[in-house]
Amino acid sequence: MPPAHHSLTVRLPPATTGTALAAALTTAADLWWPGDRSRPRLWTESVPAPAASDTAAGRRAAEASRPVASGHRLRAVLLRYADELREGAAGGPDLVLTAAGAALDARSLRLVARVLRGDLAPGAVTPLAGPLPLDLRLDEETRRLASALALTVGRYEGAATVRVAVPVPARDRPPYALGALDGYAVFAADLSPGRTVADLLATEPLVPAEDERPPAAELAAAEPVASDGPAVLPTGPGTLPVPAHQVEYVRQQLMASPSNTPLSRLDPLSDAESARQLALGSRPKDPAPHRIDDVFAAQVAARPGAPALTAGSTTLSYAELDARAEMLADGLYAHGVRPGDLVGLCLPRSTDLVAAMLAVLKADAVHVPLDPEHPTDRRKRTARDAGVRLTVEDPATLTGHPPRPAAPRGKPGSPAYVIHTSGSTGRPKGVLVPHANVTALVDAVREDFGLSPEDTWTCFHSAAFDFSVWEIWGALLTGGRLVVVDHWTTRSPEDFHALLVRERVSVLSQTPSSFTQLAAADRAAPDPAGIRLVVLGGEPLDTRPLLDWFDRHPEDRCRLVNMYGITETTVHVTAATVTRREALAGSRSVGRPLPGWSVRVLDAHGRPVPTGAPGEIVVGGAGVALGYLNRPALTAERFVPDPLDPAGRRLYRSGDLGRLLPDGTLEHLGRIDDQVKVRGFRIEPGEVRHVLLEDPAVSAAAVTVAGGDGDDAAAVRIDAYVVPAPGPGEDPGAVRERAARLLPAHMVPATVTVLSALPLTANGKLDPARLPAPGTRRKPVAPAPPPAAAPGEVSPAAVLAAVWRDVLGVEAVGPDDDFWDLGGNSLYAIRIGTLARERGLPGIPLRQLYLTPTLGALSEALARKT
Incomplete structure (x- = not known):
């Protein structure tokens, strides 16, 4: 397992001449490798700088890192400096020897240097064919250094096992033998929790297998010309995967720590480095705390007649929205709601939903959104968990009540809302968020995003999804207009795109999955949406599919911002502007923290x-x-x-x-808990997904890990689901073959299932529960042209059945088969509507498919339209 090449730099006496050195090299090479056409020659280079200068050091490093030409075993370069002949100069020229690892090892290179310096006669050196058995005994210093390097690399990689290549001598090697005789052992360090310093230092090196790739982390043989010594850290550029000073810091800790010290207590960072690392992710700012309703009141006072809220054909001004909220707040008080009480809001997307949210805040209470689209039992469980005093399902019950008495309200740090997130135990967790957090979020981005009363926003997401907090208050606390998107429009990318154009929306917030569908609708629309700012969040962003969007929406007209956030940290934490450059690079950056x-x-x-x-x-x-x-x-x-x-x-x-x-x-x-084990290897499904998304034939992908029940580790299987990109075709075999070229065998998906779209939750995120059984869908059939027969010769039911078979990938469909039970979703519904129109049937609104989900019922509904 020799290195590809390695080098040695030797300072020569000032009186050394290039002629003498070249002659010595020729004499030695003729003796050692007679008849070899690729015998080395001496190259002489002048460096127009002193030997101690940075220029000279850079030149030495460059020569040392340059590989040996193919077919050659050795390169010798004499570097002469501007000051070497000057009286009082520190030394003479440098000789940089670089050897192919398969021809000469480090000890051989030192022997060559000794011969060229004149310390050893060429005849005393004998070329010897290898390999020889290796001496796996490590001295104490080498063992400690290998342990320190492994521990430091493990901290950088988050790995529990790290392999380090350690140079070891050949056993019974003659003292002046020349060749690739010494080798490397593998120091496989186990850094698992509970391991101690003694455990690590007791690691015994192993001989690598013949076909084993050398570890990326490696030590180097000591470089003194006249003697051997413990292994050292390599010094060439790019030869060490971690900072050398941190390895040394860990080595000192290994020396000073008792043998029973847990490895977890050793840290590659000094106190000063830890402090710098903590400061690296900080954006200091101490925002002034405000209540949401106070900031809204300031907007009402500044622009009472400006449009604030649109839902369908209804638009309320800031003053009208404020008055409506005041009336509802009076009704809340009349129903017994007092400061600090929790109020459930189970309202459809409408002006009343936003007004009720504002009313709860005006009543100094806390609103708990209950999505009416969620199952009844889930809503009841959420309300019971929160302990709501009142659930508002009909705003009419809150009207016609006398004004509530004036009373002091809570401070900005008091709770404003509770949003429930899924829990690992199946019980949703209610996150309690104060007013000040929301106003701080808007204040943090107002200037950077250029938020102003000129903006029109959409409220696309469910009130039970915290992305809606950003949408609603981002608009209303900056004087903009908020357009509430109804349920059915959110399920139709074409209808939503038409709304964006019609309402002249300028600020759009989307999950990446939903935005992918909207971007497809935008490509097909005659007029692009005039959006100036797109905020993406809620799930990881794959930037490559954004290239098509940039073609239609140049970066100087539409800014894309990727934001990472968590409900527990008030929607957003970081922001990164995504440009074509990041999209081409497949960037995974979510940017820097928001101010504050x-x-x-x-x-x-x-x-x-x-x-x-x-x-x-x-x-x-x-x-x-x-x-x-x-x-x-x-x-x-x-x-x-x-x-x-x-x-x-x-x-x-x-x-x-x-x-x-x-x-x-x-x-x-x-x-963190995405890690799984496949045949003993820990893997991240996200890495497999990332490789799939790099395939030009794939526009979206999901990865699941299944099997392994009954402790049968061999049954663990990685399944991939891919959505083809437009044009390249839909061959899962080709996708898997490409993945197999980029992933180790244990990470290659066992199956690749082609879908027309990934199933999404109501919040626009991937819904793993609705992925079909892997490999059960056949390759999708290309849409057939409309029947050539005269109208009436083919029944709507037969045409529709063919459409369902093509989209859902099933062999047969009967009149009682339910679209949703067959794996249908809103995205399949969109494709079914498109294919139905292409084949001569009336358009199928998504609402109709919900109302008549079986093939027979839907066919009858369509027949009545023809």
């Missing part, structure tokens, strides 16, 4: 990890919520004290994996 927010990436012990190393994303600052409603133990576990905050505020442990880059930007790497 902080991001730290910590290890399992709460310490900052090195720059670029993975760890848990921990969020602090203005957006951290008050905690989980009625869940003190869970709150204490996830909302932890911030040791650096003199005000005593808390941090939120996100459970997300990320890394901070040197410029302070954050990369989101998925959930």
